[in-house]
Each structure stands twice: as C-alpha cells, then as structure tokens.
Amino acid sequence: MSASVYQRFSLDQRAEHALTLVTFVVLAATGLPQKYVAANWADTMIRLMGGIEITRLIHHFAAVLLMLEVVYHIVSMGYRLFVRRVRFTMLPGLSDVSDAVSAFLFNLGLRKAPPQGGRYTFVEKAEYWAFVWGAVVMVITGFMMWNPIATAQLLPGQYIPAAKAAHGGEAVLAVLAIILWHLYHVHLREFNKSMFTGTMSEREMIEEHPLELADIKAGMAQPVVLPLEIKKRRQAYFPVAGVLAAVLLVGVYRFVTFEKTAIDTVQRVSNVSAYAPLTPTPLPTPRPSPTPSQAQLLPVWDGNIGLLLGQKCGDCHGVIAGLDFSSYAQAMKGGTNGPVILPGNPDGSLIVEKQSKKHPGQLSDAELSVLKAWIAAGAPEK
Amino acid sequence: MVRPLFIRIGMVAGAAMLLLLGLSFSGAQAAPSRQEATPAPDALTDQQCLECHTQPDQTLALPSGEALYLTIDGQAFADSLHGKGNVGCTDCHSGITAYPHDPLAEKNLREVTINFSATCRQCHSDQAAKNLDSVHQQTREAGNENAAACADCHNPHYTQPPAEPRSRIANTCGRCHSDIARQYRGSVHGTQLTDENNPDVPVCTDCHGVHTIADPRTSQFLLKSPELCAGCHTNKGRMDKYGINTDVLNTYVADFHGTTWTLFEEQTPDQLTNKPLCIDCHGVHNIKAVTDQNSSVIRQNLLTTCQKCHPSATANFPEAWLSHYAPSPQHNALVYYVNVFYGIFIPGVLGSMGLFVVSDAGRRIYNRVKRGRK
Numbered sequence: 001m002s003a004s005v006y007q008r009f010s011l012d013q014r015a016e017h018a019l020t021l022v023t024f025v026v027l028a029a030t031g032l033p034q035k036y037v038a039a040n041w042a043d044t045m046i047r048l049m050g051g052i053e054i055t056r057l058i059h060h061f062a063a064v065l066l067m068l069e070v071v072y073h074i075v076s077m078g079y080r081l082f083v084r085r086v087r088f089t090m091l092p093g094l095s096d097v098s099d100a101v102s103a104f105l106f107n108l109g110l111r112k113a114p115p116q117g118g119r120y121t122f123v124e125k126a127e128y129w130a131f132v133w134g135a136v137v138m139v140i141t142g143f144m145m146w147n148p149i150a151t152a153q154l155l156p157g158q159y160i161p162a163a164k165a166a167h168g169g170e171a172v173l174a175v176l177a178i179i180l181w182h183l184y185h186v187h188l189r190e191f192n193k194s195m196f197t198g199t200m201s202e203r204e205m206i207e208e209h210p211l212e213l214a215d216i217k218a219g220m221a222q223p224v225v226l227p228l229e230i231k232k233r234r235q236a237y238f239p240v241a242g243v244l245a246a247v248l249l250v251g252v253y254r255f256v257t258f259e260k261t262a263i264d265t266v267q268r269v270s271n272v273s274a275y276a277p278l279t280p281t282p283l284p285t286p287r288p289s290p291t292p293s294q295a296q297l298l299p300v301w302d303g304n305i306g307l308l309l310g311q312k313c314g315d316c317h318g319v320i321a322g323l324d325f326s327s328y329a330q331a332m333k334g335g336t337n338g339p340v341i342l343p344g345n346p347d348g349s350l351i352v353e354k355q356s357k358k359h360p361g362q363l364s365d366a367e368l369s370v371l372k373a374w375i376a377a378g379a380p381e382k
Numbered sequence: 383m384v385r386p387l388f389i390r391i392g393m394v395a396g397a398a399m400l401l402l403l404g405l406s407f408s409g410a411q412a413a414p415s416r417q418e419a420t421p422a423p424d425a426l427t428d429q430q431c432l433e434c435h436t437q438p439d440q441t442l443a444l445p446s447g448e449a450l451y452l453t454i455d456g457q458a459f460a461d462s463l464h465g466k467g468n469v470g471c472t473d474c475h476s477g478i479t480a481y482p483h484d485p486l487a488e489k490n491l492r493e494v495t496i497n498f499s500a501t502c503r504q505c506h507s508d509q510a511a512k513n514l515d516s517v518h519q520q521t522r523e524a525g526n527e528n529a530a531a532c533a534d535c536h537n538p539h540y541t542q543p544p545a546e547p548r549s550r551i552a553n554t555c556g557r558c559h560s561d562i563a564r565q566y567r568g569s570v571h572g573t574q575l576t577d578e579n580n581p582d583v584p585v586c587t588d589c590h591g592v593h594t595i596a597d598p599r600t601s602q603f604l605l606k607s608p609e610l611c612a613g614c615h616t617n618k619g620r621m622d623k624y625g626i627n628t629d630v631l632n633t634y635v636a637d638f639h640g641t642t643w644t645l646f647e648e649q650t651p652d653q654l655t656n657k658p659l660c661i662d663c664h665g666v667h668n669i670k671a672v673t674d675q676n677s678s679v680i681r682q683n684l685l686t687t688c689q690k691c692h693p694s695a696t697a698n699f700p701e702a703w704l705s706h707y708a709p710s711p712q713h714n715a716l717v718y719y720v721n722v723f724y725g726i727f728i729p730g731v732l733g734s735m736g737l738f739v740v741s742d743a744g745r746r747i748y749n750r751v752k753r754g755r756k
Contacts, residue, residue, distance in 0.1 A: 034641065037635075037641045037644060037645060038635070038644070043645075043648060043649070046645060046649065047649055051645070051649055051650055051653075052642055052645040052646070052649070100738070103738070103742070104737075104738055104741055106745070107738075107741035107742050107744065107745040108741060108745075109745075109748075130731075145638075148699070148702055149692060149694050149695055149696070149699060152695070152696060152698040152699040152701075152702060153696050153698070155698070156698055156701055156716075157698040157699050157700060157701025157702040157703075158701050158702065158704075158714060158716045158717060159702075159716065160702035161637070161702060161703075161704055161709075161714065161717045162716040162717045162720045164638065165709075165717050165720040165721050165724070166720050166723075166724070169720065169721070169723070169724030169727070169728060170724070172724075172728060173724070173727065173728045173731060173732070176728070176732050177731060177732065177735060180732060180735050180736060180739060181735050181739070184739045184742075184743070185739075188743075189742065189743070189746065259694065260694075261692060262656060262691045262692050263656065263691050263692075263693065264656055265654075265656060266654075266656050266658065266662060266690075266691055268599070268604060268654075268661070268662065272561035272562055272565060272667075273561055274559060274561075274562065275528055275558060275559065276558070276559065276560045276561040276562075277528070277557065277558050277560065278556065278557050278558075278560045359482065362485075
C-alpha cells in the first residue's frame with residue numbers, strides 16, 4: 001500500500017492552501033455583499049457580520065492575511081526554484097494549449113486518447129495562473145480603494161471608481177471560476193484529497209498525472225542535488241530572500257497604513273443658530289407709555305395720579321360704567337353711579353372702596369395709599 | 383404686598399379655569415367643528431368682550447414686567463378662520479364668564495402662549511397629538527420655554543390658512559428660526575419660492591413635517607435625509623422642467639458613499655456614518671443650484687468640499703466622485719470601459735470553462751453508460 005502512495009504536496013504547501021481557502025472565502029463573503037448591497041441576501045449577510053464597518057474591517061483583515069500568504073508563497077517558491085532547483089512544473093507553455101484542445105476534442109469523441117498529464121495538468125495551471133492574475137488585479141485595485149488620496153496624487157481621480165469596478169468584476173469572475181472550474185475538477189469529477197492528505201494513490205497518479213508518475217518511476221522527477229550545493233545556494237538565497245521578504249512586508253504594511261483617507265466624525269451641526277427670534281417680533285407689541293415711578297408718585301393729578309389712573313383704569317373705563325380718567329374734569333365728574341372721587345373723603349370715595357377689594361387693573365398698596373392721600377388733600381389737579 | 387395678593391387671585395382664577403377646562407373636556411369636542419352649545423344665560427357675548435378689547439393699545443402688565451397686548455382688531459378677528467368659524471371669545475377664554483373678570487394668572491408672556499395650548503387641544507386634538515413627539519414639545523418639556531407652542535405659529539385671533547401662500551410657512555418658521563430662514567431665502571429653493579412662488583420647491587414643512595417636526599440633529603433624521611431629497615429629485619415630472627438629473631439617488635447609492643449610507647439607514651439608523659449624505663456636499667438650507675458659481679459642488683469648489691472630510695485630498699481627487707453620472711463613453715469613460723471589459727471577460731472565461739466542463743462531464747457520463755452496457 002505504502003509503495004503505491006506518492007507525496008504530492010508538502011506540509012507548508014497544504015498550510016498555504018488552507019490559509020488561501022479560508023481568506024478567499026472570507027474575502028468573498030465580506031466583499032460580494034458590498035458589491036450587491038441592494039440584494040436581500042447581501043443585507044442579511046452584512047447584518048450577520050455586525051454591520052458594514054465591521055464587514056469592511058474583516059475584508060481588510062482577510063486581505064492582509066492573503067497578501068502575507070502571497071509574500072510567503074513568493075519566498076518559498078524562490079527557495080524551491082533557486083535553492084532546491086525544483087523543476088518549474090507550473091510554468092505554462094504551448095503544450096498546455098494543445099493539451100486543452102486535445103482534451104476537449106477527446107471529450108467530443110474526436111480524439112482517441114486524452115492528453116497525458118504531467119505534474120501539473122493544464123487544468124491546474126489554468127487555475128494557478130488565473131489566481132495569480134486575480135491576485136495582481138485585486139491587490140492593485142484594492143490599494144487604490146484603500147488609499148484613494150495617494151492614488152489621486154499620481155493618477156486621474158477616475159482610476160479610483162474604475163478600480164472599484166475592476167475589483168468587483170474580478171471578484172465575481174474569481175468566485176464563479178472557483179465554483180465552476182475548481183469545484184468540478186477537484187471535488188465533483190473525483191474528490192481529489194491530495195491537498196489535505198498531501199499524497200496521491202497510484203491509481204490517481206495514473207489517471208491524473210501519468211507523465212509525472214513515469215518520471216518518478218524513472219527517478220527523473222526531481223534533479224539530484226548534493227547537500228553541499230544546497231548549503232551554498234542557501235547562503236546565497238537567504239540574504240536575497242530576506243531583503244525580498246522585507247520589501248514585500250513593508251509593502252503590505254504601507255498598503256494598510258499609507259494614508260488616513262477621511263475624518264472619523266463629520267460635523268453636521270449647522271453654522272447658524274437654530275433659535276434666532278426676529279426682533280422686533282411681528283406680533284403686535286404695545287407702544288411704550290410713560291409709567292409713573294412709584295417712588296416719585298406725588299399726590300397731584302397732573303403727571304402723577306392722572307397717569308396712574310389712565311394706565312391702570314383707562315383700559316376699561318372710558319367705556320365701562322361711564323367712567324373716564326382721561327382728564328381731570330372727567331375723572332372728577334364720575335360715572336353712571338355718580339362721582340367716584342370725593343375730595344377730602346378718601347374712605348367715602350367709590351374708587352377707594354373698589355380698589356380696596358379685588359378689581360381688574362388693581363393698584364398696588366403703595367399706589368392706593370398715595371391715591372388716598374391725594375383725595376384726603378382735596379384731590380388737587382396741580 | 384402686591385405679589386401674594388396677585389398670586390392668590392391667580393390661583394383662584396387658575397382653579398376656575400381648570401374646572402371649566404375639565405367641564406369642557408367632558409363635552410369631548412374632538413374635531414374643529416363646534417357643536418352648537420346653548421350659551422348659558424349669563425355668558426358673555428363677543429360683542430361685550432370687544433367693547434373693551436377693541437380699544438387701542440391696551441396692555442396688561444404681567445408680574446414679569448412684560449406687557450400683554452390686550453387689544454383685538456375686531457374686523458381682523460371676524461375675517462380670521464376662527465372668526466368665520468363662529469368661534470367665540472369665551473370658547474377659548476373659557477375662564478372668563480362674567481364682567482369684570484380676573485386678569486390672567488400667568489406670570490409672563492411665554493406662560494400665556496404656552497398655557498393656551500391646552501385650550502387649542504380641545505378642538506385641534508389631532509394636531510396636538512402629532513405635536514406630542516415633536517422637537518418643539520420635547521424641547522419645552524426639557525425646560526426650554528422658547529420652543530414653539532401652538533400660538534407661536536398660529537395667531538389664534540387672526541389665524542389664516544397657514545400655507546396660503548406657501549411663502550407664509552417660511553415666514554412663520556422664520557419668526558423664531560430667522561438665521562435659517564435667511565439662509566433658505568438665499569438658496570435655490572428659497573429664491574424660487576419668494577420670487578416665483580414656485581410650487582415645486584420645498585418649504586420648511588416639506589422636509590421637517592408640520593406638527594410632527596422631528597429633531598433634525600438626530601442620526602435617524604440625518605440618515606433619512608437623502609430620502610427626503612430623493613422624494614422630489616427622483617421625480618421626473620417635477621425635475622424634467624428644470625433639466626435636473628433624476629438619477630441622483632441611484633448614482634449616489636452606486637458609489638461607495640451612498641452604498642454605505644443605505645446600509646446605515648437600513649441597519650443602524652441610530653448610528654451616524656462618516657460617509658457624506660446629500661446635505662454634506664450640497665448644503666442644507668443654503669443649498670445652491672449646481673450651476674451657481676457659489677455652489678459647494680461646482681467644479682471649482684468641489685475640492686474644498688471634498689477636503690471637509692478628506693483634508694489631504696489634492697487636485698485629482700474630486701474626480702474619484704462620478705458627479706452623479708452613470709458611467710458612459712461621455713462621462714466617466716474609464717469606469718465604463720472597465721465595466722465593458724468585465725462584461726465580456728467574465729462570460730468569456732466562464733463560458734470557455736463551462737464548455738470544457740460540460741464536455742468533460744459528458745464524456746465521463748458517456749463512458750460510464752457505455753461501460754454499464756458492456
């Protein structure tokens with residue numbers, strides 16, 4: 001049994017795949033609802049994730065993780081290719097095109113035999129390089145949207161909405177391609193578990209990668225390398241890889257922290273005061289009238305008692321009870337019930353009697369006592 | 383010892399008023415249509431009241447020192463909605479049943495205006511109920527007596543149809559909100575209202591409501607505001623006359639800003655977003671036509687407007703906003719062609735993939751069936 005099992009993916013490659021799988025799904029789950037925001041499902045998903053701001057935060061976080069994974073992939077691929085001198089079996093070529101054509105023709109029954117697959121078939125290469133293309137587009141357009149001010153310093157502003165359009169279009173393409181191409185070839189056609197187990201059975205190898213199997217059996221799958229040479233190449237590669245990784249990591253860091261695009265709180269309080277009553281108010285207001293000062297109220301009619309009675313009583317009297325306080329003569333004449341002011345007799349005067357009880361236009365105690373003093377003094381006009 | 387006496391009088395008068403109010407409530411007059419009540423034999427007639435109250439420049443000195451204007455223009459009252467509707471003096475001044483009558487118990491002018499709201503409610507219960515949750519009522523309950531009560535907007539003695547002409551509304555609100563009214567009168571909406579009496583432009587109440595006036599500073603109101611604008615600005619019948627784009631809401635929602643707004647409005651209306659609403663770029667009461675040289679969104683002013691939220695934005699930045707144009711070869715061509723590219727690229731790639739997948743699946747099914755037959 002063990003003899004018929006072939007190592008296909010190393011542990012770190014499988015870990016890379018797992019990380020890519022998780023971040024891709026998270027990016028799609030947080031990104032597509034933003035593109036199709038009007039749809040009910042999008043609304044529900046964003047709600048479930050805790051709102052649009054959190055959704056965007058998760059999207060950004062997953063994007064950073066995936067970018068870090070890409071950095072790791074570049075460095076580890078460099079190690080494989082330059083240190084261990086692994087054959088660059090993922091490199092696409094014209095043979096892949098002809099393989100695709102003959103596979104298609106075989107499927108239609110126009111060819112007798114399907115093409116023979118090497119380590120990576122044209123199906124896998126198509127997916128890998130589509131992913132590379134997608135990653136490049138998403139990283140560039142993602143940077144533009146994440147840092148629109150920096151982008152507009154170098155490019156016309158319209159590149160930012162264009163980046164958004166491309167990011168969305170590419171996302172739809174990537175998700176649908178994964179569903180159609182990846183799901184069919186790796187899960188539906190036959191459940192290929194090698195990305196999780198790391199190994200493939202001989203039967204699977206014959207089916208999927210007969211040319212690689214032949215190479216393995218012939219001992220030609222990988223070049224023979226001497227440990228000493230590996231050591232030498234490592235010494236050369238590690239500094240380069242270190243610099244490369246540092247540059248890429250700084251790039252990711254700058255990607256995230258390049259600019260503060262917008263302020264956090266928009267001031268929406270109007271610069272004018274809400275309450276600013278008009279003055280003078282358009283409602284009718286009384287004209288100012290001279291009010292005798294109580295402190296200086298003298299027991300004479302002119303300018304004192306006359307003004308006081310005019311103001312306090314004149315609102316009604318002048319009509320009511322025939323009384324009129326507009327002149328000294330009228331006031332002394334009295335009303336329909338006879339005179340109200342009896343000079344020298346304050347207690348007998350009807351005005352004092354009325355004002356000592358509740359009456360509209362009530363005089364104050366001080367005013368009443370001056371009034372009484374005035375009547376007691378004979379109610380002089382001057 | 384004037385004041386204690388006055389207060390005592392006031393308390394008696396107040397109690398009498400409350401009693402009468404209670405009695406008239408039990409009469410349950412809900413609608414402004416009055417039931418013909420048989421007047422009590424000793425009830426005062428309007429003529430008796432006006433005998434004194436038509437005299438010019440009568441005032442009552444309130445304890446606060448303010449003067450309450452007591453003179454009524456009898457003719458203007460007769461021409462008012464209340465006068466025409468046969469609402470008599472004592473229908474509202476129900477505490478006054480005979481002459482001579484007590485002066486009002488209120489200590490200042492605000493109290494007089496505010497306290498009469500209870501009287502208005504007897505006939506105008508619908509409007510009073512709507513007003514309960516309004517910002518005016520809430521502000522007053524919170525202790526700010528300046529907030530409008532019924533009689534601040536509707537002068538009860540000379541009340542006329544409040545929206546005829548429509549410019550009356552802006553004048554009414556402007557009595558207290560004069561700064562805002564001044565801004566509004568200078569806006570594209572306000573100019574059209576005052577100069578042309580244009581029925582298409584909004585007046586205060588179109589956005590703020592009438593009695594249900596909500597606090598416009600809350601996130602709920604602010605987040606609803608784009609819908610207020612869109613109510614008219616997506617209406618083709620209304621906008622076509624002026625050649626105004628009705629795609630404004632769609633194009634806003636399609637943009638990052640508007641997308642965020644829809645989500646906040648639907649999901650967290652109590653939370654504000656830092657993404658701009660219509661008002662943040664266009665202004666509120668001072669809104670100008672987009673062709674106006676002083677408009678905040680005309681090209682030469684746009685960068686300044688962007689910088690309100692994007693302080694470090696530079697010259698190219700405003701073009702990141704598509705100016706309410708749906709991408710087309712004429713406007714925002716780059717975005718348009720990116721969309722065209724993906725419109726071809728996506729079906730192209732997926733179509734080829736699909737074709738191959740179908741052929742592969744077909745071949746496998748065919749092989750299996752063939753094997754099964756053998």
